[in-house]
Amino acid sequence: MTTPEPADRVLARASLAEGNPTGWFDQLYTAAARGEAEVPWTRGQPGIDLTAWAAEHPGGGRRALVVGSALGDDSELLAAHGWAVTGFDVAPTAVAAARARFPESTVDYVVADLLDPPPAWHHAFDLVVEIMNIQAMPRDFRPTALKSLASFLAPGGTAIVCEVAEENMDMANWQSPPWPFSRPEIESTAQDGVRLLTLDTIRDGARYWATFTR
Numbered sequence: 412m413t414t415p416e417p418a419d420r421v422l423a424r425a426s427l428a429e430g431n432p433t434g435w436f437d438q439l440y441t442a443a444a445r446g447e448a449e450v451p452w453t454r455g456q457p458g459i460d461l462t463a464w465a466a467e468h469p470g471g472g473r474r475a476l477v478v479g480s481a482l483g484d485d486s487e488l489l490a491a492h493g494w495a496v497t498g499f500d501v502a503p504t505a506v507a508a509a510r511a512r513f514p515e516s517t518v519d520y521v522v523a524d525l526l527d528p529p530p531a532w533h534h535a536f537d538l539v540v541e542i543m544n545i546q547a548m549p550r551d552f553r554p555t556a557l558k559s560l561a562s563f564l565a566p567g568g569t570a571i572v573c574e575v576a577e578e579n580m581d582m583a584n585w586q587s588p589p590w591p592f593s594r595p596e597i598e599s600t601a602q603d604g605v606r607l608l609t610l611d612t613i614r615d616g617a618r619y620w621a622t623f624t625r
Protein backbone atom coordinates (compact mmCIF):
# COMPACT_ATOMS: atom_id res chain seq x y z
CA MET A 412 0.00 0.00 0.00
CA THR A 413 1.36 3.46 -0.88
CA THR A 414 1.04 6.42 1.48
CA PRO A 415 -1.15 9.17 -0.04
CA GLU A 416 0.75 12.30 -1.06
CA PRO A 417 0.22 15.20 1.37
CA ALA A 418 -2.28 17.85 0.20
CA ASP A 419 0.34 20.61 0.08
CA ARG A 420 2.33 18.67 -2.55
CA VAL A 421 -0.71 17.84 -4.67
CA LEU A 422 -2.02 21.43 -4.59
CA ALA A 423 1.41 22.96 -5.20
CA ARG A 424 2.04 20.76 -8.23
CA ALA A 425 -1.31 21.69 -9.84
CA SER A 426 -0.88 25.41 -9.11
CA LEU A 427 2.69 25.49 -10.42
CA ALA A 428 1.68 23.57 -13.55
CA GLU A 429 -0.73 26.43 -14.30
CA GLY A 430 2.12 28.93 -13.89
CA ASN A 431 0.67 30.22 -10.61
CA PRO A 432 3.39 30.26 -7.92
CA THR A 433 1.14 31.19 -5.00
CA GLY A 434 -2.44 29.99 -5.69
CA TRP A 435 -1.96 26.76 -3.78
CA PHE A 436 -1.36 28.49 -0.44
CA ASP A 437 -4.94 29.70 -0.09
CA GLN A 438 -6.26 26.36 -1.34
CA LEU A 439 -4.23 24.61 1.36
CA TYR A 440 -5.36 26.93 4.17
CA THR A 441 -8.97 26.51 2.99
CA ALA A 442 -8.69 22.71 2.93
CA ALA A 443 -7.09 22.79 6.39
CA ALA A 444 -9.93 24.95 7.72
CA ARG A 445 -12.30 22.20 6.57
CA GLY A 446 -10.15 19.60 8.33
CA GLU A 447 -9.14 18.02 5.02
CA ALA A 448 -5.44 18.89 5.01
CA GLU A 449 -2.54 19.86 7.22
CA VAL A 450 -0.52 23.03 6.79
CA PRO A 451 2.97 21.65 7.43
CA TRP A 452 4.55 24.91 8.63
CA THR A 453 1.96 25.81 11.29
CA ARG A 454 3.19 25.31 14.84
CA GLY A 455 0.72 27.32 16.90
CA GLN A 456 3.60 29.36 18.29
CA PRO A 457 6.27 31.74 17.01
CA GLY A 458 9.50 30.41 15.53
CA ILE A 459 12.23 29.77 18.09
CA ASP A 460 14.88 31.74 16.21
CA LEU A 461 12.73 34.88 15.94
CA THR A 462 11.70 34.43 19.58
CA ALA A 463 15.36 34.58 20.64
CA TRP A 464 16.02 37.59 18.37
CA ALA A 465 12.93 39.50 19.55
CA ALA A 466 13.87 39.10 23.21
CA GLU A 467 16.98 41.18 22.53
CA HIS A 468 15.43 43.70 20.14
CA PRO A 469 12.45 45.55 21.62
CA GLY A 470 10.53 47.58 19.06
CA GLY A 471 9.79 50.72 21.05
CA GLY A 472 6.91 51.50 18.69
CA ARG A 473 8.95 51.16 15.50
CA ARG A 474 7.30 49.65 12.41
CA ALA A 475 7.79 45.99 11.51
CA LEU A 476 6.65 44.08 8.42
CA VAL A 477 6.21 40.31 8.61
CA VAL A 478 6.25 38.66 5.18
CA GLY A 479 4.12 35.51 4.82
CA SER A 480 2.45 36.08 8.17
CA ALA A 481 0.46 32.82 7.92
CA LEU A 482 -1.62 32.34 11.11
CA GLY A 483 0.01 35.28 12.88
CA ASP A 484 2.33 33.80 15.50
CA ASP A 485 5.50 35.66 14.48
CA SER A 486 3.57 38.93 14.05
CA GLU A 487 2.05 38.61 17.53
CA LEU A 488 5.47 37.86 19.01
CA LEU A 489 6.90 41.09 17.60
CA ALA A 490 3.84 43.09 18.68
CA ALA A 491 4.34 41.74 22.21
CA HIS A 492 7.90 43.11 22.07
CA GLY A 493 6.72 46.60 21.23
CA TRP A 494 6.82 46.59 17.43
CA ALA A 495 3.99 48.23 15.44
CA VAL A 496 3.44 45.26 13.15
CA THR A 497 1.96 44.81 9.71
CA GLY A 498 1.70 41.13 8.77
CA PHE A 499 0.86 40.21 5.21
CA ASP A 500 0.12 37.04 3.35
CA VAL A 501 -0.98 36.25 -0.19
CA ALA A 502 -3.55 33.77 1.17
CA PRO A 503 -6.79 35.55 2.24
CA THR A 504 -7.81 32.53 4.31
CA ALA A 505 -4.60 32.77 6.35
CA VAL A 506 -5.13 36.49 6.94
CA ALA A 507 -8.73 35.89 8.03
CA ALA A 508 -7.60 33.08 10.33
CA ALA A 509 -4.90 35.27 11.94
CA ARG A 510 -7.45 38.03 12.59
CA ALA A 511 -9.85 35.46 14.07
CA ARG A 512 -7.17 33.89 16.29
CA PHE A 513 -6.09 37.25 17.71
CA PRO A 514 -9.24 39.46 17.79
CA GLU A 515 -7.66 41.96 20.23
CA SER A 516 -4.44 42.21 18.25
CA THR A 517 -2.65 45.45 17.45
CA VAL A 518 -1.23 43.77 14.33
CA ASP A 519 -2.51 45.02 10.99
CA TYR A 520 -3.09 41.80 9.01
CA VAL A 521 -3.23 42.48 5.28
CA VAL A 522 -3.70 40.41 2.12
CA ALA A 523 -0.84 41.34 -0.22
CA ASP A 524 1.59 39.73 -2.64
CA LEU A 525 5.35 40.06 -2.17
CA LEU A 526 5.63 39.93 -5.96
CA ASP A 527 3.46 43.05 -6.31
CA PRO A 528 3.41 44.88 -2.97
CA PRO A 529 1.63 48.13 -2.08
CA PRO A 530 3.75 51.14 -3.17
CA ALA A 531 3.18 52.76 0.25
CA TRP A 532 5.50 50.16 1.81
CA HIS A 533 8.55 51.58 0.01
CA HIS A 534 11.29 52.29 2.65
CA ALA A 535 8.52 52.22 5.30
CA PHE A 536 9.66 49.60 7.85
CA ASP A 537 12.32 49.60 10.56
CA LEU A 538 12.17 45.81 10.70
CA VAL A 539 11.41 43.43 7.82
CA VAL A 540 11.08 39.73 8.64
CA GLU A 541 11.28 37.15 5.87
CA ILE A 542 11.28 33.60 7.19
CA MET A 543 10.85 30.65 4.81
CA ASN A 544 8.49 32.34 2.34
CA ILE A 545 10.53 33.29 -0.72
CA GLN A 546 11.94 29.77 -0.82
CA ALA A 547 8.34 28.51 -1.16
CA MET A 548 8.12 30.04 -4.65
CA PRO A 549 10.07 28.71 -7.65
CA ARG A 550 13.49 30.27 -8.26
CA ASP A 551 12.29 32.31 -11.26
CA PHE A 552 10.41 34.56 -8.84
CA ARG A 553 13.36 35.09 -6.51
CA PRO A 554 14.80 38.27 -8.04
CA THR A 555 11.39 40.00 -7.96
CA ALA A 556 10.73 38.84 -4.40
CA LEU A 557 14.13 39.99 -3.15
CA LYS A 558 13.77 43.35 -4.89
CA SER A 559 10.46 43.89 -3.05
CA LEU A 560 11.99 42.78 0.22
CA ALA A 561 14.86 45.26 -0.05
CA SER A 562 12.46 48.04 -1.01
CA PHE A 563 10.53 47.77 2.29
CA LEU A 564 13.49 48.62 4.50
CA ALA A 565 13.70 52.14 5.96
CA PRO A 566 17.08 53.84 6.47
CA GLY A 567 18.73 52.50 9.63
CA GLY A 568 16.33 49.53 9.78
CA THR A 569 16.99 45.78 9.98
CA ALA A 570 15.89 43.04 7.61
CA ILE A 571 16.01 39.40 8.70
CA VAL A 572 16.13 36.75 5.97
CA CYS A 573 15.95 33.07 6.95
CA GLU A 574 15.79 30.26 4.36
CA VAL A 575 16.87 26.63 4.00
CA ALA A 576 20.61 26.46 3.23
CA GLU A 577 21.20 24.63 -0.04
CA GLU A 578 24.87 23.97 0.74
CA ASN A 579 23.93 21.60 3.57
CA MET A 580 21.03 19.77 1.88
CA ASP A 581 21.05 16.63 -0.21
CA MET A 582 19.95 18.46 -3.34
CA ALA A 583 20.28 15.36 -5.55
CA ASN A 584 17.30 13.86 -3.72
CA TRP A 585 15.48 17.10 -2.90
CA GLN A 586 11.76 17.50 -3.59
CA SER A 587 10.53 21.07 -4.11
CA PRO A 588 8.80 23.12 -2.77
CA PRO A 589 10.68 24.59 -1.04
CA TRP A 590 13.58 25.68 -3.22
CA PRO A 591 16.56 26.17 -0.86
CA PHE A 592 18.83 29.22 -1.11
CA SER A 593 22.50 29.45 -1.98
CA ARG A 594 24.73 31.85 -0.06
CA PRO A 595 24.98 34.29 -3.02
CA GLU A 596 21.18 34.31 -3.31
CA ILE A 597 20.76 35.26 0.34
CA GLU A 598 23.46 37.91 -0.09
CA SER A 599 21.62 39.33 -3.10
CA THR A 600 19.03 40.83 -0.75
CA ALA A 601 21.71 43.53 -0.48
CA GLN A 602 20.62 45.75 -3.36
CA ASP A 603 19.33 49.26 -3.92
CA GLY A 604 21.21 50.67 -0.90
CA VAL A 605 20.65 47.66 1.38
CA ARG A 606 23.81 46.02 2.77
CA LEU A 607 24.57 42.72 4.46
CA LEU A 608 25.33 42.86 8.19
CA THR A 609 25.59 39.18 9.20
CA LEU A 610 25.17 35.79 7.54
CA ASP A 611 25.11 32.73 9.79
CA THR A 612 23.79 29.21 9.63
CA ILE A 613 21.43 28.01 12.35
CA ARG A 614 19.81 24.69 13.24
CA ASP A 615 22.98 22.67 12.61
CA GLY A 616 23.56 24.33 9.25
CA ALA A 617 20.06 23.65 7.93
CA ARG A 618 19.09 27.34 7.54
CA TYR A 619 20.68 30.68 6.82
CA TRP A 620 19.95 33.56 9.17
CA ALA A 621 21.02 36.83 7.58
CA THR A 622 20.57 40.42 8.68
CA PHE A 623 20.72 43.52 6.50
CA THR A 624 20.42 47.27 6.94
CA ARG A 625 20.07 50.33 4.76
Ligand SMILES: C[S@@+](CC[C@H](N)C(=O)[O-])C[C@H]1O[C@@H](n2cnc3c(N)ncnc32)[C@H](O)[C@@H]1O
Pocket residue numbers: 433436437452453458478479480481499500501502505523524525526542543544547548
Ligand atom coordinates in the same frame (compact mmCIF):
# COMPACT_ATOMS: atom_id res chain seq x y z
C1 LIG B 1 6.12 28.12 4.01
S1 LIG B 1 4.99 29.26 4.69
C2 LIG B 1 5.98 30.03 5.96
C3 LIG B 1 5.15 30.77 6.96
C4 LIG B 1 5.92 31.48 8.06
N1 LIG B 1 6.69 32.59 7.53
C5 LIG B 1 6.78 30.54 8.84
O1 LIG B 1 7.97 30.78 8.99
O2 LIG B 1 6.25 29.54 9.33
C6 LIG B 1 4.88 30.49 3.43
C7 LIG B 1 3.82 31.55 3.71
O3 LIG B 1 4.02 32.64 2.81
C8 LIG B 1 2.83 32.93 2.14
N2 LIG B 1 3.25 33.40 0.81
C9 LIG B 1 3.76 32.65 -0.21
N3 LIG B 1 4.03 33.42 -1.27
C10 LIG B 1 3.71 34.69 -0.91
C11 LIG B 1 3.75 35.93 -1.58
N4 LIG B 1 4.17 36.03 -2.86
N5 LIG B 1 3.35 37.04 -0.92
C12 LIG B 1 2.90 36.95 0.37
N6 LIG B 1 2.82 35.80 1.05
C13 LIG B 1 3.22 34.68 0.42
C14 LIG B 1 2.03 31.64 2.13
O4 LIG B 1 0.65 31.84 2.00
C15 LIG B 1 2.41 31.06 3.49
O5 LIG B 1 1.56 31.54 4.52
